[in-house]
Amino acid sequence: MAAMRRIRVIPVLGIDRGRLVKTVGFKHPKYIGDPLNAIKIFNDKEVDELAIVDIRAALNGTEPDYELIADMAGECFMPLAYGGGIRHADQAKRIFDLGVEKVIMNSAFLEQPELVTGLASNYGAQSIVVCLDVDRNMFGKWRVKGVSGSRKYEWTPEEAAVMAEEAGAGELLLHAIYKDGSLSGYDFDLIRSVSGRLNIPLVALGGARGTSDMLQAVQSGASAVAASSTFVYNRNDTRSILINYPNQKTLTEEVFRHL
C-alpha cells in the first residue's frame, strides 16, 4: 500500500492589541478570547501548525508585540508563523530569535519585495511566507490588496504570486478577503488559477466550513489549507465560541484518504 499523503491543516488566529479576534471581510473584529489560552487548546488538539496574524499592526504602523509573541512561541509545540507589522529585517530576526519558525509578509512584500529576498537568503525560503489578500474590484476581477485590505494594487493575484515566488518566498498564503468569516467555502477558482502558476506550496485561506472544503481546496491545487472561523466557532455557529480542530481519525477519513 502506498503511504498516505497528509496535508497541513492550519488554524489562523487574528490578534488585535493582545486579544484574539475574528473578522468578517476584514471588518467587525469580534472578541474571541485570550490567544495564549487558545494556543494551549490547539496544542492539546495537536494541530499541524499555527499562524498568528496581528490584523492591524500594518494599518496602525505599530511594532509587533514581542512580549506576546515570546509567550505564544513558548507555548507552541508545533510550527508557528507570525505576521503583522514586519517592515524590516531586524524585526524578523527578533521574531525568529523568540522561537517563531516562519514570518508572514504581506504589506511589506508588496512595497519592498527585496525584503523577502533578503530574509529568504538569510533564514531559508521555508521560513518566509508571503500572504496575498485578494479582493474583487468593481468589475468583479481579482486584485491584490495590502495594509489590512485598505490599500489597492493593480496586480492580479497570479502576477503577485509569481512575484512572491521569484522574490524567494517559501510558500504563499492565499487569502480571499470576500471569503473571510463567510463560512461559505473557499474560492476554489482562485485557488486553481493561482496554484497553476506556482511552484511553491499554496496555502488556501478564507471561507472554510470543514473538511470537505479542505479536501476540495487541495483537489483545486492547494498544498495545505488554513482556516479561522471554523476553528473558533462551535459547529460554524458564530454565536458560540469554541476552539476546535478535527482529530486525526476525522482528517484521515475525510481528507487524507482521498488524496
Add this chain to the structure above:
Amino acid sequence: MSICIIDYGLGNLASIRNMIRKAGGKSEISSDPTVIAAAEKLILPGVGHFAAGMENILKSGLLPVLHEAVLERKTPILGICLGMQLMAGHSEEGDVAGLGWFDADIIRFRQEDMGNLKVPHMGWNEVKPAKAHALFPNVDEPERFYFVHSYHIRCNNPEDVLATAHYGYDFTCAVSRKNIAGMQFHPEKSHRFGMGMMERFIQWQP
C-alpha cells in the same frame, strides 16, 4: 544533566530549548567552546543552506571542538534537520564536505520520482524505525513528526539507518551510530511525539 544547544548562527534554537524544558531537561544555548566541551550532551540544530552551515562552523572555530567532543570523548549528540545533514560526508547543496561522521551523502529529492508532490517536503509524516534503538522504542501507534526540507540523507552503511519516512519514495529520515544520532524532522515542533523523543534523548545512554 546539561544539554548544550550549539549556536553556530543557524536554526531555531529557542524552540529546542522550550521543548527540552517541557520534556524535563535543562539546556543552554552556546557557541562557547568551553561550554560545548563541558556539556554532557549536545544538540546540533540548524535550518538553512548546507554550505552556509559548514562555513559558519568553520568560521566559528568549532570544528575541532565538535570532533573532539563527539569522536574522542563520545559525548552523545543529536543533530536536527540541517544539523543532521552536516554529519554526512558530503552534500549536493553547495557541493561541499560535511563533518563526515556518517558515510553518507545529502541529496536533493529526486523530482522525477515525486509525481506532483512539491519540494520542499513540508508537513507531518509518519516515521518508521529501521532498527531497535533507545530513541525509537517499539510503539504500537505510528509516530508523526514535522518535516521541512528539500534534501535528505542517503547512507552508504545500511546499519546507520535509524528510521525512514515516505515522500514520493522511502527516504532515510534518522541515522545513528554509537553516540551520534541525527533526525531530519523537528522533534521540538512535533507535539507529544517530539516531547517523547526529547525525553528519550535526555535518558539516552549510548
